[in-house]
Amino acid sequence: MELAYQKRSQEELLRELTEVRERYEMLKAKGMQLNMARGKPGREQLDLVSDILRVLTEPEDCVSDGVDARNYGELSGLPAAKRLFADILGCRPEECFIGGSASLQLMYDTISKAFTHGLLHSGQPWCRLARVKWLCPAPGYDRHFRITQSFGCEMITVPMTPTGPDMDVVEALVRDPAVKGIWCVPKYSNPDGIIYSNETVRRLASLKPAAPDFALMWDNAYCIHEFDGDFEPFADILTLCREAGNPDMVYEFASTSKITFPGAGISVMATSVDNLHHMEKLTGVQIISYDKVNQLRHVKYLQNREHTLALMRKHAAIIRPKFRCVLRHLEDQIAPLELASWQKPKGGYFVSVNTLPGLAKRTLALCEEAGVTMTAAGATFPYGVDPTDSNIRIAPTLPPVAELEQAMEVFCVCLRLAALEKLVQE
Amino acid sequence: MELAYQKRSQEELLRELTEVRERYEMLKAKGMQLNMARGKPGREQLDLVSDILRVLTEPEDCVSDGVDARNYGELSGLPAAKRLFADILGCRPEECFIGGSASLQLMYDTISKAFTHGLLHSGQPWCRLARVKWLCPAPGYDRHFRITQSFGCEMITVPMTPTGPDMDVVEALVRDPAVKGIWCVPKYSNPDGIIYSNETVRRLASLKPAAPDFALMWDNAYCIHEFDGDFEPFADILTLCREAGNPDMVYEFASTSKITFPGAGISVMATSVDNLHHMEKLTGVQIISYDKVNQLRHVKYLQNREHTLALMRKHAAIIRPKFRCVLRHLEDQIAPLELASWQKPKGGYFVSVNTLPGLAKRTLALCEEAGVTMTAAGATFPYGVDPTDSNIRIAPTLPPVAELEQAMEVFCVCLRLAALEKLVQE
Numbered sequence: 001m002e003l004a005y006q007k008r009s010q011e012e013l014l015r016e017l018t019e020v021r022e023r024y025e026m027l028k029a030k031g032m033q034l035n036m037a038r039g040k041p042g043r044e045q046l047d048l049v050s051d052i053l054r055v056l057t058e059p060e061d062c063v064s065d066g067v068d069a070r071n072y073g074e075l076s077g078l079p080a081a082k083r084l085f086a087d088i089l090g091c092r093p094e095e096c097f098i099g100g101s102a103s104l105q106l107m108y109d110t111i112s113k114a115f116t117h118g119l120l121h122s123g124q125p126w127c128r129l130a131r132v133k134w135l136c137p138a139p140g141y142d143r144h145f146r147i148t149q150s151f152g153c154e155m156i157t158v159p160m161t162p163t164g165p166d167m168d169v170v171e172a173l174v175r176d177p178a179v180k181g182i183w184c185v186p187k188y189s190n191p192d193g194i195i196y197s198n199e200t201v202r203r204l205a206s207l208k209p210a211a212p213d214f215a216l217m218w219d220n221a222y223c224i225h226e227f228d229g230d231f232e233p234f235a236d237i238l239t240l241c242r243e244a245g246n247p248d249m250v251y252e253f254a255s256t257s258k259i260t261f262p263g264a265g266i267s268v269m270a271t272s273v274d275n276l277h278h279m280e281k282l283t284g285v286q287i288i289s290y291d292k293v294n295q296l297r298h299v300k301y302l303q304n305r306e307h308t309l310a311l312m313r314k315h316a317a318i319i320r321p322k323f324r325c326v327l328r329h330l331e332d333q334i335a336p337l338e339l340a341s342w343q344k345p346k347g348g349y350f351v352s353v354n355t356l357p358g359l360a361k362r363t364l365a366l367c368e369e370a371g372v373t374m375t376a377a378g379a380t381f382p383y384g385v386d387p388t389d390s391n392i393r394i395a396p397t398l399p400p401v402a403e404l405e406q407a408m409e410v411f412c413v414c415l416r417l418a419a420l421e422k423l424v425q426e
Numbered sequence: 427m428e429l430a431y432q433k434r435s436q437e438e439l440l441r442e443l444t445e446v447r448e449r450y451e452m453l454k455a456k457g458m459q460l461n462m463a464r465g466k467p468g469r470e471q472l473d474l475v476s477d478i479l480r481v482l483t484e485p486e487d488c489v490s491d492g493v494d495a496r497n498y499g500e501l502s503g504l505p506a507a508k509r510l511f512a513d514i515l516g517c518r519p520e521e522c523f524i525g526g527s528a529s530l531q532l533m534y535d536t537i538s539k540a541f542t543h544g545l546l547h548s549g550q551p552w553c554r555l556a557r558v559k560w561l562c563p564a565p566g567y568d569r570h571f572r573i574t575q576s577f578g579c580e581m582i583t584v585p586m587t588p589t590g591p592d593m594d595v596v597e598a599l600v601r602d603p604a605v606k607g608i609w610c611v612p613k614y615s616n617p618d619g620i621i622y623s624n625e626t627v628r629r630l631a632s633l634k635p636a637a638p639d640f641a642l643m644w645d646n647a648y649c650i651h652e653f654d655g656d657f658e659p660f661a662d663i664l665t666l667c668r669e670a671g672n673p674d675m676v677y678e679f680a681s682t683s684k685i686t687f688p689g690a691g692i693s694v695m696a697t698s699v700d701n702l703h704h705m706e707k708l709t710g711v712q713i714i715s716y717d718k719v720n721q722l723r724h725v726k727y728l729q730n731r732e733h734t735l736a737l738m739r740k741h742a743a744i745i746r747p748k749f750r751c752v753l754r755h756l757e758d759q760i761a762p763l764e765l766a767s768w769q770k771p772k773g774g775y776f777v778s779v780n781t782l783p784g785l786a787k788r789t790l791a792l793c794e795e796a797g798v799t800m801t802a803a804g805a806t807f808p809y810g811v812d813p814t815d816s817n818i819r820i821a822p823t824l825p826p827v828a829e830l831e832q833a834m835e836v837f838c839v840c841l842r843l844a845a846l847e848k849l850v851q852e
Contacts, residue, residue: 038498040497040498040499041497043494046485046488046494046496046497047485050484050485050488050496053482053483053484053487053488053719054483056479057479057480058476058479059472059473059476061479062472062476062479068469068472068689069689069690070472070476070687070688070689070690071466071467071472071687071688071689072464072466072683072688072689073466073689074689100526100527100716100717101526101713101715101716101717102712102713102714102715102716104712104713104714105712105713108711108712108713109712112538112542112712115542115553116538116541116542116553116577117576125553127541127542127551127553127554128553143711146711147711147712150543150708150711151542257498261496261497261719262496262497262498262714263494263495263496263497263498263499263500263714263715263717263718263719264495264496264717264718264719264720282576285534285569285572285573285576286528286530286531286534286535286538286573287527287528287530287531287534288528288530288688288689289527289528289689290526290527290528291526291527291689291690291717291720292689292690293479293687293689293690294690294717294720
């Protein structure tokens with residue numbers, strides 16, 4: 001049982017296959033309905049922060065820096081909300097544009113406006129260009145890739161390393177003027193949970209792209225999202241880019257989706273003041289302002305960086321056991337069989353499993369059949385195609401631990417079964 | 427004093443000019459700071475609806491139709507929010523997509539996606555077309571015109587009549603396949619306050635545009651916004667278009683910006699189920715969902731059409747005196763002089779004044795100098811150019827009545843002065 005599958009004889013494998021298949025059929029017969037598909041906070045986390053519903057109840061609560069948050073105005077957001085995000089991200093309040101419930105929308109709109117109107121240093125809207133290429137460190141975030149795919153970008157996969165995107169590859173590719181940007185999740189990258197090394201961050205900030213309007217899309221989605229151990233400080237990417245002579249290259253994004261409510265938070269785009277002026281000219285045509293009452297609600301509830309970090313430690317206490325459960329199952333049931341490898345992240349929302357080649361799709365199909373829904377195989381790669389069919393993203397935050405135990409048991413059995421089906425020469 | 431300026435002798439006009447100029451200098455010396463620029467609700471209206479801050483305070487309040495509004499999901503909005511808007515607009519819940527605080531954003535995004543991806547019946551994205559023409563009934567809403575201008579549309583002015591856009595002109599223009607859409611504010615049109623006649627609405631719904639993806643942009647911003655007299659029922663434009671064989675031609679928009687909080691309301695786009703499916707495929711790349719907690723807050727606060735209409739009667743009681751103040755000043759001080767004409771709207775947010783040709787810019791410059799800010803002259807026409815320099819939009823809802831009295835006094839003096847400067851041959 002403890003020997004790696006690839007070291008076993010056909011006879012041993014066949015015996016194992018029979019056993020695992022029986023186990024699988026037994027689990028399937030339970031008719032479970034479990035979901036580990038998305039990085040969705042669980043009920044307990046939502047309840048943890050529901051006091052935010054009560055921080056703003058009277059008309060007089062609604063005034064902030066002399067602005068009545070209830071009325072029209074303040075396109076770029078309440079000054080107090082800018083100060084809060086600047087405190088968390090380490091940038092300046094005047095570099096912040098406050099959005100609605102989804103930082104994804106701010107990212108999409110930045111790229112959409114690049115296509116229809118152009119960014120600050122674009123000679124023309126990107127829709128007029130014959131081709132737009134985009135760098136996609138992979139495995140990465142499926143929703144990022146869907147944005148650039150939706151606009152017809154030619155997406156180029158950049159390998160991920162344990163210190164972030166392979167920078168030799170990135171530096172070579174940005175010499176092509178058709179390469180207009182790159183997706184980055186610098187802290188607890190989705191899905192690997194890697195923190196980009198200081199060296200990688202420095203090299204990204206110092207890129208010398210041929211395109212004058214190259215966009216470093218810096219999705220700091222998990223900037224304060226440790227679930228295990230102390231808060232890991234991070235450098236302000238806006239400062240690093242400015243110091244490297246690239247003040248207008250970076251667009252940083254963050255949100256409270258996994259701090260307060262996923263469906264009702266606030267978001268931020270932090271970028272140079274010159275970029276913001278350009279974007280505000282375009283965004284002022286689209287919207288009068290995002291929801292300022294909700295901005296104020298968040299300011300009153302989160303207060304500042306320290307107070308927000310304290311809240312994140314309470315989230316951590318809720319989700320840490322879930323990640324430990326995932327890692328324990330993998331360690332106990334998969335590691336000895338040498339069927340896959342994975343990072344052991346200390347923050348973020350995922351565990352990324354890399355199976356032996358050609359097992360991901362089959363494993364997830366078996367999971368689905370047994371009532372366990374996971375992120376689709378391939379989703380973490382551009383165009384949804386994982387070249388080695390091996391990456392599987394586990395999102396353990398939504399189910400309660402008891403359900404997660406079951407789901408992970410199913411997952412491990414499915415992975416073993418998928419491997420055995422391949423190894424046994426029937 | 428009571429004789430129309432144009433019937434007076436030069437001598438009389440000169441005497442009047444001296445008097446009015448003195449009066450103007452006196453008013454200017456007061457150093458007022460008054461604003462009638464935008465259709466912005468006043469403080470009293472915001473306080474009226476601030477109970478909405480308290481309708482949702484506990485975790486268990488946050489579940490609606492089995493959906494936890496706090497978490498991710500439900501791209502097109504909470505079912506209960508769809509039912510609320512369907513009740514108000516007379517359409518079906520499944521035809522509603524619920525947005526954030528700004529219906530403007532839904533309009534912009536619809537046109538933006540038409541340019542980058544195409545609408546349901548577009549052969550290709552509009553950005554690939556040599557030219558896109560757009561019909562702009564004018565005077566109209568400046569923010570509408572800015573959207574189509576921003577995307578480089580060739581905007582064609584359609585004259586407004588007391589029953590809505592001149593339909594003979596519209597019907598002729600839509601025979602051009604480059605004409606891709608029209609802006610409409612069917613009830614209490616911005617700025618004239620006109621309600622489109624049944625005949626106009628019927629002809630719009632029955633248009634036979636050459637472009638298969640022609641968009642009837644139906645901004646029902648003031649659908650239940652009577653401030654004087656009873657609620658005026660309106661026909662469901664989606665049904666009318668469907669019955670006329672144009673099921674996918676119309677995109678209707680509305681919001682709670684002038685029902686609850688301008689800066690923190692919810693919005694809706696109502697369109698055919700086929701259009702919604704198409705738009706959801708595109709919007710699903712941009713956002714996971716708009717703020718569902720705020721949607722639920724609105725559902726609990728507004729409840730249904732009847733309850734919402736009762737609230738609108740309270741808004742009416744606040745703003746009616748403001749409109750009456752504007753109309754009284756115009757009747758008393760401008761009508762006898764025959765310097766301008768205007769509608770007497772019973773709903774909406776504006777009074778639209780049409781001066782004798784060539785007086786609008788000068789009148790507003792004089793107002794500005796005396797400390798009264800108004801919507802810029804020309805703003806109600808495509809490209810900000812009013813061909814006869816005569817339309818002025820008065821937005822009386824923000825200032826308290828006492829301030830409005832002063833502002834209208836200034837306005838009337840400025841209009842008289844502008845006219846006299848022109849008529850007197852100095």
